[in-house]
Amino acid sequence: MSKVITIALAGNPNTGKTSLFNAITGSHQKVGNYAGVTVEKREGVRLYRGYEFRVFDLPGIYSLTAYSLDEVVARDFIIDEKPDLVVDVIDSTNIERNLYLCLQFQELRVPIVAALNLDDEAAGRGIRIDDKRLSEILRMPVVRTVGVKGYGVEWLLDRAIQVFETKSPTDYPVSYGAELEDTVGSILRELQRDAAFAGKYPMHWFAVKLLEKDARAIELLSGHRQADAVKKVVCDCIRKIEEHFGRDAAVVVAEQRYGYIHGAVAEAVRREPLGRETVTEVFDKFLLDRFLGLPVFLLILWLMFQITFKIGAYPMGWLEAFFSGLGAWVSAIMPAGLLRSLLVDGVIAGVGGVTSFVPLIILLFLFISILEDSGYMARSAFIMDKFLHVFGLHGQSFLPMIIGFGCSVPAVMAARTLKNTRDRIITVMVMPFMSCGAKLPVHVLLAGAFFGAHAGSVVLSIYIIGVALALFSSLLFRATVLRGESTPFVMELPPYRMPTLKGILWHVTDKTTRYLQKAGMVLLPASVLIWALTTFPKMPADPAGDVILLGSLRSQIEQDKLPGSGVAVEEMRLSAEARQRLAEMRSREALAFSYAGRMGKAMEPLLSPLGFDWKIGISAVTGLAAKEMVVSTLGVLYKVGAVDRHKGESLREALRKDPVFTPLVAYVLMLFTLIVVPCLASLSAMYAEIGWRWVAFAVCYWSVLAWVLCFLVYQGGRMMGWGL
Amino acid sequence: MTIADLNNGDAFKVKRVVLGREIGKRLADMGFVPGAAGKVVRSALLGDPLQVKICYYDISLRRKEASGVEIEPEGSQPSGMSKLGKRGGGG
Numbered sequence: 064m065s066k067v068i069t070i071a072l073a074g075n076p077n078t079g080k081t082s083l084f085n086a087i088t089g090s091h092q093k094v095g096n097y098a099g100v101t102v103e104k105r106e107g108v109r110l111y112r113g114y115e116f117r118v119f120d121l122p123g124i125y126s127l128t129a130y131s132l133d134e135v136v137a138r139d140f141i142i143d144e145k146p147d148l149v150v151d152v153i154d155s156t157n158i159e160r161n162l163y164l165c166l167q168f169q170e171l172r173v174p175i176v177a178a179l180n181l182d183d184e185a186a187g188r189g190i191r192i193d194d195k196r197l198s199e200i201l202r203m204p205v206v207r208t209v210g211v212k213g214y215g216v217e218w219l220l221d222r223a224i225q226v227f228e229t230k231s232p233t234d235y236p237v238s239y240g241a242e243l244e245d246t247v248g249s250i251l252r253e254l255q256r257d258a259a260f261a262g263k264y265p266m267h268w269f270a271v272k273l274l275e276k277d278a279r280a281i282e283l284l285s286g287h288r289q290a291d292a293v294k295k296v297v298c299d300c301i302r303k304i305e306e307h308f309g310r311d312a313a314v315v316v317a318e319q320r321y322g323y324i325h326g327a328v329a330e331a332v333r334r335e336p337l338g339r340e341t342v343t344e345v346f347d348k349f350l351l352d353r354f355l356g357l358p359v360f361l362l363i364l365w366l367m368f369q370i371t372f373k374i375g376a377y378p379m380g381w382l383e384a385f386f387s388g389l390g391a392w393v394s395a396i397m398p399a400g401l402l403r404s405l406l407v408d409g410v411i412a413g414v415g416g417v418t419s420f421v422p423l424i425i426l427l428f429l430f431i432s433i434l435e436d437s438g439y440m441a442r443s444a445f446i447m448d449k450f451l452h453v454f455g456l457h458g459q460s461f462l463p464m465i466i467g468f469g470c471s472v473p474a475v476m477a478a479r480t481l482k483n484t485r486d487r488i489i490t491v492m493v494m495p496f497m498s499c500g501a502k503l504p505v506h507v508l509l510a511g512a513f514f515g516a517h518a519g520s521v522v523l524s525i526y527i528i529g530v531a532l533a534l535f536s537s538l539l540f541r542a543t544v545l546r547g548e549s550t551p552f553v554m555e556l557p558p559y560r561m562p563t564l565k566g567i568l569w570h571v572t573d574k575t576t577r578y579l580q581k582a583g584m585v586l587l588p589a590s591v592l593i594w595a596l597t598t599f600p601k602m603p604a605d606p607a608g609d610v611i612l613l614g615s616l617r618s619q620i621e622q623d624k625l626p627g628s629g630v631a632v633e634e635m636r637l638s639a640e641a642r643q644r645l646a647e648m649r650s651r652e653a654l655a656f657s658y659a660g661r662m663g664k665a666m667e668p669l670l671s672p673l674g675f676d677w678k679i680g681i682s683a684v685t686g687l688a689a690k691e692m693v694v695s696t697l698g699v700l701y702k703v704g705a706v707d708r709h710k711g712e713s714l715r716e717a718l719r720k721d722p723v724f725t726p727l728v729a730y731v732l733m734l735f736t737l738i739v740v741p742c743l744a745s746l747s748a749m750y751a752e753i754g755w756r757w758v759a760f761a762v763c764y765w766s767v768l769a770w771v772l773c774f775l776v777y778q779g780g781r782m783m784g785w786g787l
Numbered sequence: 788m789t790i791a792d793l794n795n796g797d798a799f800k801v802k803r804v805v806l807g808r809e810i811g812k813r814l815a816d817m818g819f820v821p822g823a824a825g826k827v828v829r830s831a832l833l834g835d836p837l838q839v840k841i842c843y844y845d846i847s848l849r850r851k852e853a854s855g856v857e858i859e860p861e862g863s864q865p866s867g868m869s870k871l872g873k874r875g876g877g878g
């Protein structure tokens with residue numbers, strides 16, 4: 064049996080933590096979530112020198128306060144899971160700010176090995192770090208690493224073994240200066256009156272946290288037997304400090320930490336002046352230029368979209384062809400029946416639906432990873448922040464929202480870059496208003512059928528309304544359910560770095576597998592469910608009914624004056640056409656008879672104030688599976704044959720003939736499709752990012768908003784006399 | 788005087804963070820502590836947010852947050868523990 068060493072890999076964002084994690088664990092990783100929260104939990108294993116290293120990748124953070132979920136998760140992990148040691152990844156080019164976090168781990172009295180990562184970059188910038196000296200001053204092992212190259216990993220593990228085996232003492236020499244240590248001492252004395260409590264947490268750390276007015280620490284304090292007495296002492300101390308220093312006690316604590324760090328760094332780090340601009344400064348002059356910045360960013364976005372959707376269309380088409388071919392093949396070799404229908408219309412269509420998004424996801428995430436790893440992502444947020452801030456959004460919301468015009472699924476996944484929970488929830492909840500690619504066929508069909516030459520402007524108006532709704536909803540959420548101080552925009556602009564192929568591929572594979580796992584889990588059963596809803600209950604086989612159908616068909620054919628009718632030579636053609644018509648009518652009847660049809664009919668009272676009838680109700684149900692389904696369902700219902708985009712013309716014709724449809728109703732249906740609950744794939748992606756409570760809330764919000772808005776437009780339009 | 792009062796390209800030395808609570812603490816965590824040297828590199832299109840160099844790295848702040856950091860404008864003579872490059876950058 065090998066000994067197990069658990070390691071928590073921690074560090075600031077952009078320090079190369081992910082690269083180092085991959086270098087240590089290779090491909091032996093698994094991803095989950097921390098209990099109850101949407102913060103990603105990544106775990107990997109490495110066997111080395113007879114030890115089994117279990118490495119947990121903590122979220123990238125700057126400090127261990129209780130303000131962000133990431134920080135709480137990281138700190139709870141250290142306190143509750145008690146890893147054998149923390150490997151703190153430090154950006155060697157920016158050692159002060161990185162040591163700030165390291166110091167807080169020292170306060171937690173957990174054994175630490177520091178990895179001075181980005182060693183190559185530091186050398187290039189003339190930064191000389193005397194690692195031996197640093198290690199002596201801070202009393203912890205320090206190892207130089209280059210994460211992307213895997214350089215230094217084995218030294219790191221050797222040091223970890225050493226720390227593990229010798230049980231190195233963790234009485235780090237952190238000191239906050241005389242004034243602060245005095246007050247910490249008096250809080251400490253008070254805390255130690257409850258021995259059981261004092262055994263639970265590192266008390267020096269706890270006392271400092273209380274001085275910092277840390278919400279979690281104050282919460283935990285209620286477990287202390289003399290909580291009130293401690294609180295009183297803490298309040299006195301805070302008042303004394305704030306009087307003495309003239310500023311917030313939490314700020315004073317931070318200052319003292321930096322004071323200690325500056326002392327250490329002054330002894331161990333030399334910076335030689337570079338004598339020239341850094342690459343980042345040169346790039347920023349261009350990419351963040353006041354006037355050039357925005358157009359360059361928009362150009363990058365435009366290119367990203369063009370390439371993704373132009374190139375992505377090919378593999379998407381192949382996949383669709385493959386799955387429809389597979390369906391046809393299965394139909395050919397299996398006897399007709401329920402099982403075949405389940406396989407072809409439920410399972411194969413469902414799997415096809417899941418996989419057809421994959422090329423888009425891969426391409427979009429390819430671009431996003433490049434933007435992220437190169438350091439440009441934060442810059443785009445910098446450029447856009449002012450515009451979005453007006454609407455209560457964050458600069459980093461912009462990119463996910465733009466991706467939403469393509470497909471909500473990767474867009475929702477991209478919202479993960481938003482570290483603040485409130486911002487992320489808002490961004491995700493307004494995402495469906497960015498009219499996605501699958502809604503476009505619906506808009507095009509309806510606009511084409513009823514607005515002729517103005518179709519283009521009508522579709523554009525839907526997009527504009529979508530954006531307006533997104534901004535309006537964001538303001539609304541900010542003012543109501545997600546109230547609170549707006550998130551400060553204190554965001555690091557990391558240096559530009561050349562993304563590595565390995566890193567990019569890793570990100571893309573990671574995101575794609577996650578999409579397949581999460582969306583697949585929901586989409587496949589959902590697709591089977593929709594199949595069942597549209598299939599059951601079966602219409603009773605009814606020869607008499609067929610006769611009636613045939614009769615109505617015949618009279619219709621006569622009415623329509625079908626080409627060739629009455630001409631003996633074309634009798635054959637007619638009968639073939641008649642047979643097809645019959646089949647179409649029967650599938651329409653079957654759909655009307657099914658649960659989905661009944662749901663549509665049941666919804667009619669609710670939908671008729673919007674000008675809709677039961678057929679549109681059914682489309683709303685099937686549209687849940689995928690928005691294009693609205694078109695194909697209408698196709699079935701208007702007896703022009705199922706799922707066939709090329710029959711668009713005949714469907715448009717049929718829609719125009721239906722007295723229910725007027726241009727006003729068509730426009731209202733477009734609005735409805737835009738606003739109402741998005742497809743199940745995006746719902747499942749949202750569930751993964753913001754949890755089911757918010758998704759449930761959002762579903763209600765979208766439904767109500769869709770109804771109210773459509774009602775206003777329809778009734779208003781009728782009053783203006785547009786509906787006729 | 789605060790960071791928000793500076794022009795692009797101006798160097799400064801932090802006197803203190805006057806904002807309290809979450810944001811003041813966050814700024815202090817990120818290195819805005821007395822004596823730290825920095826520079827306003829540039830502002831975005833509509834003058835907000837600001838790109839600020841502090842402790843050897845770049846950060847972006849909205850004017851609202853920047854106005855919570857009291858500073859002393861720095862002349863040409865760099866001093867103290869954080870000598871920052873005085874070249875380039877200014878927009």
Ligand SMILES: Nc1nc2c(ncn2[C@@H]2O[C@H](COP(=O)(O)OP(=O)(O)O)[C@@H](O)[C@H]2O)c(=O)[nH]1
Nearest residue numbers: 076077078079080081082181209210211436560
């Ligand atoms: N030159 C250099 N680049 C690195 C090193 N480690 C990571 N990088 C790059 O830094 C960027 C951020 O790395 P990543 O591992 O994603 O950092 P994280 O945000 O801390 O997880 C990527 O472009 C990496 O390729 C290193 O040691 N040297």
